[in-house]
Amino acid sequence: MRRGRFGQLRQDRDLRPAGHLGGTDDHRPAHPARRPKAPTFALPPDAKVEFEGFEDPDAAKQSVLRDVKNVIMTMQEAEGEGKGSTPNIKRYFTQLQGAKFSDDVIAYRKQGLTITGTVKDYRPIVSFDAKDRAQVSYCEDESKAFDKVIATGQVRRTSPSLKDFSLWHMGLSKNAAGDWQLVDYSQQKGVGKCAV
Numbered sequence: 001m002r003r004g005r006f007g008q009l010r011q012d013r014d015l016r017p018a019g020h021l022g023g024t025d026d027h028r029p030a031h032p033a034r035r036p037k038a039p040t041f042a043l044p045p046d047a048k049v050e051f052e053g054f055e056d057p058d059a060a061k062q063s064v065l066r067d068v069k070n071v072i073m074t075m076q077e078a079e080g081e082g083k084g085s086t087p088n089i090k091r092y093f094t095q096l097q098g099a100k101f102s103d104d105v106i107a108y109r110k111q112g113l114t115i116t117g118t119v120k121d122y123r124p125i126v127s128f129d130a131k132d133r134a135q136v137s138y139c140e141d142e143s144k145a146f147d148k149v150i151a152t153g154q155v156r157r158t159s160p161s162l163k164d165f166s167l168w169h170m171g172l173s174k175n176a177a178g179d180w181q182l183v184d185y186s187q188q189k190g191v192g193k194c195a196v
Helices: 057-080 087-092 095-110
Strands: 047-052 113-130 133-149 166-174 180-189
Touching: 047 087, 047 133, 057 087, 057 095, 057 133, 057 180, 087 095, 087 113, 087 133, 087 180, 095 180
Parallel strands: 047 113
Antiparallel strands: 113 133, 133 166, 166 180
């Protein structure tokens, strides 16, 4: 398992939509005519992300899941490159969340670390607060993901444990460009129901 990837859990209650646990029957996209250009990501050659269950027959939910995957890939890319500012951070994070995430990425790189191994994300659940506000939870397995010391190439391997399994929560808002942006997020480590 990698070091706690983030300095603290991010839960900006002032930005989270009211009634975020509630659902709605109105799942129509806010901007159905717009299809944003697909992003590209540059990960280290020895780092990868696996997704399972991030497909949904509901078009609105699939749109959200697509961008949750993009948010996850943005996080991995930034940590792999050690850059606190990337085009994808600007695209998939709100300004406040992007700034906070950038601080964590910079702090991680100052420790002389980068990422290696495989992260697996699975069992996503999507709900809507409004047609342009969504909440997503999903599980993550970091049992095969590790920190690597840049200077020496040493991989800091750890023994598998329950701490490798996390439950993530993300709040997202759809912007005028048609992208779902991260408004808030939290990570709870050591979640038994996420163990596979």
